[in-house]
Amino acid sequence: MTTVLFIVFGGMALVSALLAVTRQNPIASAIWLVGMFFGLAGVYVVLEAYFVAAVQVLVYAGAIMVLFLFVIMLLDLRTKQLDEEGPPKMPIWGVLAAVLFIVASGWALMDAVGTPGFFPDAEERAALELDGSAKAIGADLFGRWLLAFEVTSILLLGGILGAVILTKRRLT
């Protein structure tokens, strides 16, 4: 049952993601991306991470994609305009970024697989109290991974500041 649900939701996420990047219409793309988030949330539910699943839907599908949709609607991108622009001018940077991402995430994954408790069985999960509850995630996030969490916050703050500087033509 779990495997079937995992395949259903995982497949849903994969197909939606594929459709999201291949659609010509930006709105359709955004909607398929929402479908992808739902598939991902379903996968989390199968993994018994209910809190993460709910937050996934709440934050990404409920807030961030609404914001995306809002911006796309305001910009009124037409598929025709996108066609005229043609393919990206410098695909080399895209390829470079993709390779960098794959190498980095692969490295991290390979590194983590070796550590004990990466694939916890039922007993180990019970010992770690990994019940997917808000409490467990909060304790982990603000205890073990506090530094990473704060660094991420600073990274996001930098992003916000960058956006403000880019949009404000002249800072007074």
Added chain:
Amino acid sequence: MMGVLGTAQLGMAPIVAHIFSKNDDGSASFGWVIGRILVVLLMVHVILILGALMVWAERRVSAWMQDRIGPNRVGPQGLLQPLADLGKFMFKEDVIPGHVNKVMYTIAPLIATIPALITFAVVPFTGSYETVGGESVAVSWQIADLNIGVLYILAIAGIGVYGIALGGWASNSKYSLLGGVRASAQMISYELSLGLAVVPVVLMAGSLNLGEIIAYQAENTWLIFTQPLAFFIFLTASYAETNRLPFDMPESETELVAGYHTEFSSMKFALFFLAEYANMTVAAALVTTLYLGGWTFFGLETLGWGMGVLIFSLKVIFFLFAFIWVRWTIPRFRYDQLMNLGWVVFLPLTLINVVLTAGAIALDQTWMFFLLPVLLIAAACVATWIGWKRDEDKFQPLPTAPAAGEEGHA
């Protein structure tokens, strides 16, 4: 576990109860599954009928408030008016304009309606007291006992806006698009305050489970007394979330014809309507559960689960009435006022609220819970006073009006 509502608890004969109960080893039997499906169907129909009655109530109450009588011809007191409306919607021509995006135009009403209906799965509508470990604990009954009930409702309710935004976009009409854009912007602005207003509740109850929040309130006091500011902001934000006056910018019929559903007709239009009323019911149920103790009422709920249903319904009906009441009292906000209220007023206030509440809990100073309301209201007043000081020059009386004939020219 009474949180699992089989038909057994509905007071049926033991033989029927046996058919609908789980197997002896606790696994799901066929009868149990059927029973659950029946309960789900019952709940969905309750919401649908409640939505229909809300249409009637809206028309009657608005009529009373305007010295009119309102629909009173179809059935006793006009109660069958929704049926007549439904018949009209069913037999109206389902016009799909030539300029719309057909796929999204068709699914948009569904996207708006389905989240509104499925949020009810975790709302506890009644319950009973049970002895758990020697202590009497209020145990709520709901369709699905979810540990993250609050987040579930907030997450699913946030999806409903896609129906509105997509409906507006797919209609390919200026009014609809403006309505859809406004809906999405308003949603983002108020979902933040809504979520942050719930945080103190979760902090004090120590759980995201709606049943446990009610149990906390039954044991201590209703959270409206300790968190009045959060209650008020949650209530106001829920008006914005359900697109009701004074925040009905996506619809605002005086400027946008009918907003996002301008181009919709027949049952598609009716579905948007249904979604709005179902969302209102969810919001009312959520306010009741989070701040007003759900199905509890100072010990009256001990009379039985039927009393719990009655108490819960009465509270929900009061808030549904409040939705209508406010609609016919407060005029619509201007768009910038709406954004100002959301980002400049509510967001800082909710943040202060969260910090104060978390501080009181972290210091384990429970006596502060009685001081908190005063502190929070004081914070709100100080914030208003700062805003008043800041804007003071805007309200300075102008120099005495020049005499007639000397009026300035520009």
Added chain:
Amino acid sequence: MTVTVKPVRRRKASFLDRLYLPAIAKGLSITFMRMFKPKVTMQFPEERWTVRDEYRGMPVLVSDDEGRPKCVACSLCEFVCPPKAIFIVPDELEAGNNVERGPAVFDLNMLRCIYCGLCEEACPEEAIFMSKNYLVWGAEREDMIFHKDKLYELGGVREEGVKKWKDK
């Protein structure tokens, strides 16, 4: 073009005004109390308003106090009618009647009538009057053309006014 600017004196918003809440509470109490005030709606088919004598409803033909038709088919109303809602075919009446003429056909098209009352003013015999009837309806266009018999039926007997041919 000069634009006249008229300075509007605004009262300075007080602290309570800025809180908005007192105003909202006041508004809510007003709307709540309104719910129990007497209603002004009139339940139409059962309740009717009193129609004043000056009211210009549908034009009808009247009979005199002896039940004799007053119209002599002079066609003045047909002539004066602005939307041409009246159609008359005059006819000679057989001996023994009080008058020598009368309408063979008197059609009043209520789809055209504008309730101006000129027919009533023009009539030398005071045979056509604006009634108080405001409920004019028909399921088809034909129903909205009122014939002579119906018009007399609706008009009934009207005793006041001139009775030129009373003794004849």
